[in-house]
Amino acid sequence: MTIRIRFFALLAAALVSTVLPVRAAEIVPDARAVVEAEVATRCKAAIFGEDFADNVDFNNDGIVDAIFNLGAVNCDGTPGGLCGNVGCPHEFYIQVAEGGYFLAANADLYGYEMKKRYGNMVLELKANAASCGRDDPEYCIMTIRVRGAQFDTISKK
Secondary structure, eight states: OOOOOBHHHHHHHTSOOOSSOOOTTOOBSOHHHHHHHHHHHHOSSEEEOTTSEEEEOTTSSSSOEEEEEGGGEEETTEETTTOBTTBEEEEEEEEOTTSOEEEEEEEEESEEEEEEETTEEEEEEEEOGGGGTOOSSSOEEEEEEEETTEEEEEEEO
């Protein structure tokens, strides 16, 4: 039985959300510039690592979206200075056909991978065990499918 949970509800209930403010459905022309500007408010000197931004179509609509890993930021001389004890902030921006991006989700994660399942791309998120309803030290691996702007959990283990 496939359990489907709206990703936003999952974030509110299971993941500790990032400290960054959420911009509800605001269309921005350059998502990277917005995220870098937010980082600049938190870090006096920020160095962005090569895995800071990933441009990939994660919602399978044929338009390239963007994922930002704030764990790849060296903040004031501290690598991963924006990370917490439940992972590093990740922001998922969806690009719209008319141009621009909107923030669709954010989560503290230990990492993610894009995988192809049944011809579609899915996100495999490495999260805190609490995201799977556990309190052990192992990671929770959540497989998420995105359609439009809806994040659906396919599996958790």
